[in-house]
Amino acid sequence: MTNQGMHTGGNDTKIRDTGAQDVVMNTTPRRKKIKLLFTAAVLVIAGVSANAFINSSDxxxxxxxxxxxxxxxxxxxxxxxxxxxxxxxxxxxxQLYSPEKGFVNLQVKAGEDVIQGQIVATVESPELDNQLKQERSELARLEGEFARQELDTRRQTLTITKQADLAKLDLVAADREHRRAQLSIKDHLINQIDLEKAKDELARAQVTFKHAEQEVELAKDTLAFELESVRNTIERQRLVVSELERQVEALTIKASVNGMVGSLFVQDRALVAANDTLMTLVDLSAYEAEINVPESYANDLGLGMDVELKLANRTVTGSLSAISPEVTERQVTARVKFDHDASMNIRQNQQLSARVLLEQRQDVLKVRRGSFTQAGGFVAYRLDGDVARRIDIRIGATSMREVELLSGVQPGDQLIISNYDEFAQAPAILLR
Structure with missing residues (x-):
């Protein structure tokens, strides 16, 4: 049966087709649904495959x-x-200190350039000045006493010398009378008693002269001793005066180095006590680095170790010259000597970073340092394709950049060096 009209009997009746009743169906949602189903199937298959791969690789x-x-x-x-x-x-x-109690007169200001020997401050000490005057007066008195003692010594020496000379004259006269008596006895001019008397006079004169000589020597020694004692007293007093003069001269405080005034600790015309700090001078021709090292490395430090210093954009090499014996705030302070020149424009208290070279180990297995060392240094994850497997290792020496591996690895092995907290001690990790 066609859509064209059919003859029924003798009447030409025309039947209409059903085209007007047809509905056009939209296939787009169906296609989308098919695509979504296909995508889901692919994801399921991929997930199953990945799960199977994970299970197969542990x-x-x-x-x-x-x-x-x-x-x-x-x-x-x-x-x-x-x-x-x-x-x-x-x-x-x-640092410069006040040598005595007194009033300080500052001659410079903080930051001012000074040269060695320049007067930077003076201290007025009335007590010291008065003491110096008293000791000088005592020295003058002792010197006058010494001069008087010398005169007395000369006078006493003259007196005892005169007595010795008179004793000598008496001896000569007694000897002459003795010889005359001997001649007279031969001529029977005197009797034996007169001869014996002449002998006694001669003997007396000899004894007197002998003792006179001894008294002269003893008197000279005594006078010399007394003079020496006075001389020693004077010398001692001169030392006292000299020391006071030195102290008074020290009241004029001079710069000990070429440089600049760093800090002033007192005000001008302030009353200071002995040994009070007045100021600090800075020698601009010689600098060192003061670094702070964690106390855990204190036992590794040694004098003479090489140190790399980074000042601004410049790196210089120095060596450890001093290590503090005490720990302050869990750090040890060390001094580093380094070569520098005026072109470096170094300033006091300029910040720097340092790298102390402790030790150089040859022919060791090493890997770049990372957070994996926080796991205790006993495990690591080594890559095997896309799987990282947990292995046992042993870590040796460490530096700021690298770690020595004593066992568990070979050259060329790849290790995960980041933190292992997310791994939960899993035996294997898949890297995708």
Whole structure:
């Protein structure tokens, strides 16, 4: 039966087709549904495949490769070092003190340039000035006493010398009378009694002269001793005066170095006590670095160790020259000597960073340092394709950049060096 009209009987009746009743169906939602079903099927298949892969590789955790840090194990030189911070200090920064109690007169200001020997302050000490005057007066009195003692010594020496000379004359006269008596007895001019008397006079004169000589020597020694005693007293007094003069001269305080005035600790015309700090001078020709090292590395430090210092954009090399014996705020202070010149424009208290080179180890297995060392240094994750497997390792020496590996790895192995907290001690990790 067609859509064209059919003859029924004799009447030409025309039947209409059903085209007007047809409805155009929209197939787009159906196609979308088919696509969604296809995508879901693909995801399910991928998930099943991934799960099967994970199960087949013993991997229990999966994470993106970009979320971890990977480094390669190498064999080479490991330089143990310590990174520290510090500042530039003057190698020679002497402090000046008040030598005595008094009023200080400052001759310079903070930041002012000074040269060695320049007067920077004076201290007025009336007590010291008065004491010096008294001691000088005592010295003058002793010197006058010494001069008088010398005169007395000369007078006494003259007296005893005169007595000795008179005794000698008596001896000569007694000897002459004795000889005359001997001649007279031969001629029977005198009797025996007169001869014996002449002998006695001669003997008396000899004894007198002998004692006179001894008295002269003893008197000279005594007078010389007394003079020497007075002379020693004078010398001692001169030392007292000299010391006081030195103290008075020290009241004029002079710069001990070429440089500048760093800090003033007193005001002008202030009353200061003995040994009070007046100011600090800074020698601008010699600088050192003062660095602070964590106390955990204190036992590793040694005098003469090489140190790399970074000042602004310049790196210089120095050596440890001093290490503090005490720990302050869990840090040890060390001094570093380094070569410098005027072109470096170094300033006092300028901040710097330092790298202390502790030790150089040759031919060791090493890997870049990372957070994995926080796990205790006994485990690591080594890559095997896309799977990182947990292995046992042993860590040796460490530096700020690298870590020595004593066992568990070979050169060329790749290790995850980032933090292992997210791994939950899994035996294997899939990296996608």
């Amino acid at each position: 991997a229990s955790i999966s994470m993106a490769r970009s979320a971890v840090q990977i480094a390669t194990v190498e064999r080479g030189v490991l330089m143990r070092d310590i990174v520290a911070t510090g500042r530039v200090v003057a190698a020679n920064a002497p």
